Amino acid sequence: MSSATSAASAPAIAARGLTKRYGEREALRDVTFEARPGERMGIIGPNGAGKTTLLSILAGIQSPSAGDVTRPSGRVGWVPQQPAVYSKLSVVENLRLFARLERLADPEAAVERMLEQTGLRDRADEELGRLSGGNRQRVNVAVGLLAAPAVLLLDEPSSALDPRQRERLWQFIGGLASEGTSVIFSTHNVGEAEHYAERVLVLADGELLFEGTPARLAEAVGGEGADFEAAFVAFLHAEGH
Amino acid sequence: MRWLLLKDLQILRRSPLLVALLVIYPVAIALLIGFALSRSPERPRVAFVNLVPPSENVITLGNQRIDASKYSSQLFQSIQPVRVSTRAQAIQKVRSGDVLAALIIPADVTQRLTSGLSPAQVEVIYNGDALKQSFVQSTISSKLAEANAALAGTLKTVAAQDVDLLLRGGTFSLLGRQVNILGLRATQAIVTASRGQLPRHSPARAALGRVSQFANLAVANLDLSKQVLSTLSQPLQVKSTLLHGRRTPLDSFAVAVAVAVSLMFVCVLLAAGMLALEREENAFGRLVRGLVRRESLLAEKMILAGGCSFLVTLLMLMGIGLFVGLDWSRFALWLAALLVGALAFAGLGVAIGSLAREVRAASLLALLLSLPLAFLALVPSGAVAVGLYDVVRVVSAAFPFKPALDAINTALNGSEPGLVGSLLHLLGLAAAFGVIARLALRRFA
Numbered sequence: 044m045s046s047a048t049s050a051a052s053a054p055a056i057a058a059r060g061l062t063k064r065y066g067e068r069e070a071l072r073d074v075t076f077e078a079r080p081g082e083r084m085g086i087i088g089p090n091g092a093g094k095t096t097l098l099s100i101l102a103g104i105q106s107p108s109a110g111d112v113t114r115p116s117g118r119v120g121w122v123p124q125q126p127a128v129y130s131k132l133s134v135v136e137n138l139r140l141f142a143r144l145e146r147l148a149d150p151e152a153a154v155e156r157m158l159e160q161t162g163l164r165d166r167a168d169e170e171l172g173r174l175s176g177g178n179r180q181r182v183n184v185a186v187g188l189l190a191a192p193a194v195l196l197l198d199e200p201s202s203a204l205d206p207r208q209r210e211r212l213w214q215f216i217g218g219l220a221s222e223g224t225s226v227i228f229s230t231h232n233v234g235e236a237e238h239y240a241e242r243v244l245v246l247a248d249g250e251l252l253f254e255g256t257p258a259r260l261a262e263a264v265g266g267e268g269a270d271f272e273a274a275f276v277a278f279l280h281a282e283g284h
Numbered sequence: 285m286r287w288l289l290l291k292d293l294q295i296l297r298r299s300p301l302l303v304a305l306l307v308i309y310p311v312a313i314a315l316l317i318g319f320a321l322s323r324s325p326e327r328p329r330v331a332f333v334n335l336v337p338p339s340e341n342v343i344t345l346g347n348q349r350i351d352a353s354k355y356s357s358q359l360f361q362s363i364q365p366v367r368v369s370t371r372a373q374a375i376q377k378v379r380s381g382d383v384l385a386a387l388i389i390p391a392d393v394t395q396r397l398t399s400g401l402s403p404a405q406v407e408v409i410y411n412g413d414a415l416k417q418s419f420v421q422s423t424i425s426s427k428l429a430e431a432n433a434a435l436a437g438t439l440k441t442v443a444a445q446d447v448d449l450l451l452r453g454g455t456f457s458l459l460g461r462q463v464n465i466l467g468l469r470a471t472q473a474i475v476t477a478s479r480g481q482l483p484r485h486s487p488a489r490a491a492l493g494r495v496s497q498f499a500n501l502a503v504a505n506l507d508l509s510k511q512v513l514s515t516l517s518q519p520l521q522v523k524s525t526l527l528h529g530r531r532t533p534l535d536s537f538a539v540a541v542a543v544a545v546s547l548m549f550v551c552v553l554l555a556a557g558m559l560a561l562e563r564e565e566n567a568f569g570r571l572v573r574g575l576v577r578r579e580s581l582l583a584e585k586m587i588l589a590g591g592c593s594f595l596v597t598l599l600m601l602m603g604i605g606l607f608v609g610l611d612w613s614r615f616a617l618w619l620a621a622l623l624v625g626a627l628a629f630a631g632l633g634v635a636i637g638s639l640a641r642e643v644r645a646a647s648l649l650a651l652l653l654s655l656p657l658a659f660l661a662l663v664p665s666g667a668v669a670v671g672l673y674d675v676v677r678v679v680s681a682a683f684p685f686k687p688a689l690d691a692i693n694t695a696l697n698g699s700e701p702g703l704v705g706s707l708l709h710l711l712g713l714a715a716a717f718g719v720i721a722r723l724a725l726r727r728f729a
Contacts, residue, residue: 104573121573127566131295143287144575170298186570 055080055225056101056119056194060110063096063249070096071249073110078225078242080193083217085240086229087275089284092246094229095124098198101227118145120192120224124199126183130172134163134182137171141186157185161215177208184212188219195219197228201235213239237271245275247284285584288576292558292588302557307596310549328664331374331386332365340394363387371407378409381677382670385410539604540693545658547597547622547692548629548685552650555589555633559721560646578725582718585637586630594626614695617703621688621695628684628710631717638724654685661686684713 054077063071071093078084086094099105101112102121128137138157142150158164161181171179180203187195197216201209217239220226230236236243237257245253245260253260261274264281296303342351366383368374374386388407396404406428449456453467466474478488562568562581572578601618604610636653640646661680663673680686691706 099569102573104569118574121570123566123569125566127570129291129295129565129567131298132291136291136294140287140291141570141575144571 053080054078054113055082055115056227057113058097058101058110059113061097061100061107061112062109063093063100063105064108069249071100071107074246074249074251075110076244076251076254078194078227080225081220081223082225083220083239083241084225084227085236085243086227086246087231087233087236087243088246089279090231091248093249094246095198096249097246098196098227098229101194102196115193118190118192120187120190120195122184122187122195122197122200124202126171126179128171128179128182128186131170133168133170134158134174135167137182138185138189142189145190147190153189153191157189160188161185175208176203177205177211180204180208180212181215184215192224194225194227197226199229199231202231209235233272233275245278247279247282252282252284253278285576285580285587288571288581288584289588292584295558295561296592306550306553310546310596311600313545313549328363328384329366329382330363331368331377331383332360332363332389333368333371333374333386334389335371335391336389336394337391342394375409378411380670381411381673384664536608536610536697537693539601539608539610540689540696541662542604543597543601543622543696544625544685544689544692546600547593547625547688548654548658550596551589551593551626551629552633552636552654553647554592555585555630556637556640556646556650557643558588559585559634559637560640560643563641564643572725578722582634582638582721582725585634586627586714586718589633590623590626590630593629594622597622597626610696611698614698617695618692620707621691621703624707624710624714625684625688625691628688628714628717631714631721632684634721635717635724638721653683657683657685661689681709682713684710684717687713 057077059075061071061074062069074093074097086097088094096105098121100107101114102119103112103114104121129140132140135154135158138154139150142153145153147153158167161184163178163181163185166174166178171182174182180200184197184200187197195216200216201212204212213235216226216228228240240257242255243253243257243260244251253263257271260278261271264274264277366377368377368386371386371388374388377383378386386407386409388409390405390407393404393406396402449465449467451468453465453470455462455464457463478486559582562571568581571581576584598619601610601622605612632653633650636650637646640649657680660676663676687706687709691703691710694703694706
C-alpha cells in the first residue's frame with residue numbers, strides 16, 4: 044500500500060468503544076466508528092439517544108467513561124446546538140476574540156476569511172443580539188471553523204433555522220466537506236441526514252444500531268424507494284426501540 | 285486571560301443599566317444600613333455587679349436619705365441585667381459575648397456620694413466592637429444622666445440647707461450629737477452689740493467665744509459647700525474600660541460597614557453574574573474545550589470583579605473621606621483591606637456563579653446569600669442567646685463579610701482585631717471559595 048493511499052484511507056477521527064455513564068445510567072454504550080477526510084456523516088436517533096453526548100466526547104468537552112477517541116492533529120471544530128457566542132459583542136469582535144483564544148498565527152486573516160466565507164461582512168459591526176437566529180448560527184459555525192479544523196462537529200446546526208437559512212447552511216457545510224473537512228453532525232430531521240450525509244449513524248438508548256449510507260438503512264428494513272423517515276422509524280421498531 | 289478580560293469589559297461597557305445598578309444598588313443599601321446603625325437596640329444585655337454592701341445602699345445627704353437601688357431599678361428598665369457577683373465574672377461575661385457590656389458599681393460609691401468630696405465612679409466594661417459600645421454607651425449614658433440629675437437636685441437641696449443654716453442658725457446632727465449653730469445674721473448682731481457695749485477685758489468673753497467658734501465652723505462649712513457644689517453637675521462619673529483594642533466611633537464604623545457592604549455587593553454580583561454569563565451564552569463549553577483552562581476562567585472573573593469593586597469602593601471611600609473625618613495617613617492600609625476583601629468576595633462570587641446556569645439565577649443567589657451574611661455579621665454579642673451567637677460567629681467566619689468588615693474597620697480606624705489576621709482570613713476564604721468554584725465547574729461542560 045502506498046503512503047498516498049494510506050493517507051487517503053486514514054480516518055480523520057475515530058472512536059473506539061466509547062461508553063459514558065452518569066451514575067447508574069449509561070448514556071453511551073460501546074460506540075465504535077470512524078469518519079474519513081471530507082466525509083459528511085449524520086448522527087440520528089430519538090430524543091435521549093446519546094447524540095449530543097457522543098459529539099461532546101468527540102469534541103473533547105466530556106471525557107468518556109471507557110473507550111478512546113483518535114483526533115487529527117490540530118483542533119477539532121465544534122459548533123454547539125445553541126450559538127455559543129456573545130450577544131453583546133459584534134460579529135467581528137466575536138470572531139476576533141475566539142481567533143485570539145485559539146492562538147492563531149494571524150487572527151485578523153482568519154477573521155477576514157470567515158467573514159468572507161459566511162457572507163457576514165456587511166453585518167460585521169452589528170451586535171450579535173440584534174442579528175437573526177440564522178445569522179447568529181452562521182457566526183456560531185464560523186467560530187468553529189476559525190482554526191481551519193480537519194474535522195467539524197455540529198450539534199443539530201439547523202434546528203433554529205427557517206428553510207431558506209437551512210438551505211444556505213447546508214450549502215456552506217457542503218462546501219467545507221468538498222475542501223476536505225470531515226463534517227459530523229447530529230440532527231432530528233432525518234430528511235436532512237438523507238440529503239446531506241454520506242453516511243449515517245443511528246443511535247438509540249446510547250447504543251449504535253446502524254452505520255452506513257441512508258440507502259442501506261432503507262434496505263435494512265426492506266423499504267427501498269420508500270420514505271426515508273418511515274424507513275428510519277421502521278428500523279427503530281425492528282430493533283426494539 | 286487578557287482577551288477574556290477585555291471581552292468582559294467590553295460587555296460591561298455595553299451594559300450601562302447593569303453597571304448603574306451595580307453601583308447604585310450597593311450604595312443605596314450601604315446608606316440604609318448606615319442609617320439603621322445610628323439607631324440603638326432596645327434592652328441590651330449587660331452584666332451588673334453591685335459591690336456596695338447592702339447596709340450602705342441608702343445614702344444620707346444632709347437630712348435627705350436616698351435609696352440607691354431606686355436608680356438601679358430605673359437603669360434595669362433600659363437594660364437586661366445579668367447579675368454577677370464579682371468584677372472578674374463580669375469581665376468573663378463580656379469576653380464570652382454573653383453580654384454587650386458590664387456595669388460595675390464599686391463598694392465606695394455611696395461613701396463618695398455621701399461625702400460629696402469627690403465624684404463617685406461607676407465602671408463600664410465594653411467589648412471592642414464599635415456597634416456594641418454605641419448600643420450600651422448610649423443606654424447607660426442616658427440612665428446615668430438621669431441619676432446624675434436626680435442626685436444633683438438632692439445635693440443642691442443639701443447645699444441650700446447648709447447655706448441657710450449658716451445664715452440663719454439652727455441645729456444639725458454631727459457624729460450623733462445635736463449641735464446648735466448661731467447663724468451669721470445673729471453673729472453679726474451679737475458682735476455688733478458686744479463691740480458697742482463692752483469695754484476692754486469685759487466678762488462677756490463667753491459670747492465672743494461662741495462667735496469665734498461659729499466663725500471657724502462657718503469657714504469650714506463654706507469650704508465644704510464649695511466642694512459639694514463642684515460635684516453638682518456630675519456626682520456620678522463613668523470609668524470606661526475596653527477589653528479588646530481601641531474604641532471606634534460609630535460614624536467611622538458606619539463608614540466601614542457601608543464600604544464593606546458596597547464591596548461585597550459589587551464584587552459578588554459581578555463575579556457570579558459574569559461567570560454565569562459564560563453558560564447563559566453557551567460559551568462556557570467552547571471556552572473550556574482547550575481554549576481556556578477552568579482555573580484561568582475563574583481567575584479572570586475574580587480579577588475582573590475584584591478590580592471593578594475595588595475601584596468603585598475606593599472612589600466611594602475617598603468621596604466619603606471628603607465629608608467625614610477619615611485618617612488619610614492610613615491610605616495604604618485602606619488599599620490593602622479593600623484589595624484583599626475584594627479578592628475574597630470575588631471567590632465567593634465565582635463559587636455562586638459556578639452553581640448557576642443563568643445570570644438572573646446567579647444574581648438572585650448572590651443577593652439571597654449576601655444580605656443575610658451582612659446582617660448576621662452585624663449581630664452584636666449579647667443581642668441573642670449565647671448558643672445562637674456562637675452559630676452566628678461560625679457562619680460569619682465562614683464567609684468574607686465579617687473579616688472584610690474587620691479589615692476595613694481596622695484600616696480606617698485602627699480597631700481590633702489586627703489587619704494581618706483579617707487579611708490572612710480573607711486570603712484563606714478566597715482560596716477556599718476558589719476551590720469550591722473549581723469543583724462546581726466540573727459538573728458543567
